[in-house]
Amino acid sequence: GDSVTQMEGPVTLSEEAFLTINCTYTATGYPSLFWYVQYPGEGLQLLLKATKADDKGSNKGFEATYRKETTSFHLEKGSVQVSDSAVYFCALSLTFRTNAGKSTFGDGTTLTVKP
Amino acid sequence: DGGITQSPKYLFRKEGQNVTLSCEQNLNHDAMYWYRQDPGQGLRLIYYSQIVNDFQKGDIAEGYSVSREKKESFPLTVTSAQKNPTAFYLCASSIADPRTDTQYFGPGTRLTVL
Numbered sequence: 001g002d003s004v005t006q007m008e009g010p011v012t013l014s015e016e017a018f019l020t021i022n023c024t025y026t027a028t029g030y031p032s033l034f035w036y037v038q039y040p041g042e043g044l045q046l047l048l049k050a051t052k053a054d055d056k057g058s059n060k061g062f063e064a065t066y067r068k069e070t071t072s073f074h075l076e077k078g079s080v081q082v083s084d085s086a087v088y089f090c091a092l093s094l095t096f097r098t099n100a101g102k103s104t105f106g107d108g109t110t111l112t113v114k115p
Numbered sequence: 116d117g118g119i120t121q122s123p124k125y126l127f128r129k130e131g132q133n134v135t136l137s138c139e140q141n142l143n144h145d146a147m148y149w150y151r152q153d154p155g156q157g158l159r160l161i162y163y164s165q166i167v168n169d170f171q172k173g174d175i176a177e178g179y180s181v182s183r184e185k186k187e188s189f190p191l192t193v194t195s196a197q198k199n200p201t202a203f204y205l206c207a208s209s210i211a212d213p214r215t216d217t218q219y220f221g222p223g224t225r226l227t228v229l
Contacts, residue, residue: 034217043121043205043220044158089157093218103148103218107157 002027006090006106013080013113021075021109023064023090031092033057033066033073038087038108047075047088080113087111117142121206121221128193128200128228136191136224138206145211147189148218151175152203161204164189165211193226201228 007022025031032051036044048057053068062077073090090106119140128134138147146165150158160173164183178197183189189208193200203225207218 036220041223043119043222044207044218045220046217049217103160105150105158107155 002031002092002094002104004090004092004104004106006088006109008109010110010112013111015082015113015115016079017113019075019077019080019084019111021088021090021111023073023075023106025071025073025090025092025104027092027094027104029094031094033064034091034093035062035064035073035075036089036091036105038089040086044089080111082113082115085111085113119206119208119219119221121204121224123224124222126224126226128226130228131195133192133194134226136193136204136206136226138189138191138221139187140208140219141187142208142219143186144208144219145186146209147183148207148209149173149179149181149189149191150205150207152205152223158205161191200226202226
């Protein structure tokens with residue numbers, strides 16, 4: 001079945017450090033890939049997405065590139081801030097027509113940024 | 116403001132009782148979803164609905180029920196058959212196709228069984 005594997009956390013960084021959170025996936029068909037962010041006590045918000053191979057999603061200084069050859073969608077940011085502290089989820093989705101509309105999420109990676 | 120709302124934010128239930136969690140959206144989205152979130156386990160899909168009066172079981176539907184009588188509303192009932200219901204429940208919606216369309220999440224309901 002479809003699955004998403006994320007780098008295990010928690011991850012603790014100092015402000016202005018470089019961030020990488022690894023994400024790999026297995027899927028039948030051609031998924032879209034997403035990164036969502038969850039702040040404490042809240043729901044998830046879309047951070048960025050990519051719908052086909054070699055697409056790069058970007059938002060708020062975060063980037064991720066859809067790599068079909070390595071089945072990966074690693075999240076990166078060049079300089080993290082304290083306000084980036086949150087839980088990050090990698091996810092894949094397939095169309096209703098091929099997989100009945102199910103989305104698959106990774107287990108989440110908790111990021112803490114210290115001043 | 117358009118968005119998706121869930122109520123209540125916190126809910127306490129005695130063992131053996133059914134409880135219904137509310138989810139409403141004014142985004143005019145066709146599709147709605149319910150997820151369960153447990154610590155360290157990410158999100159698991161309970162039920163989803165692509166259109167009014169139709170819904171499908173997700174990966175962990177046992178002990179839960181839903182209805183979709185209106186486009187805006189997708190309530191989730193946690194029944195007494197659900198053996199371990201204490202969790203954080205998230206509702207989401209999307210335009211139609213999750214492959215290309217973002218899912219918008221509500222703020223969640225934290226259910227605790229006493």
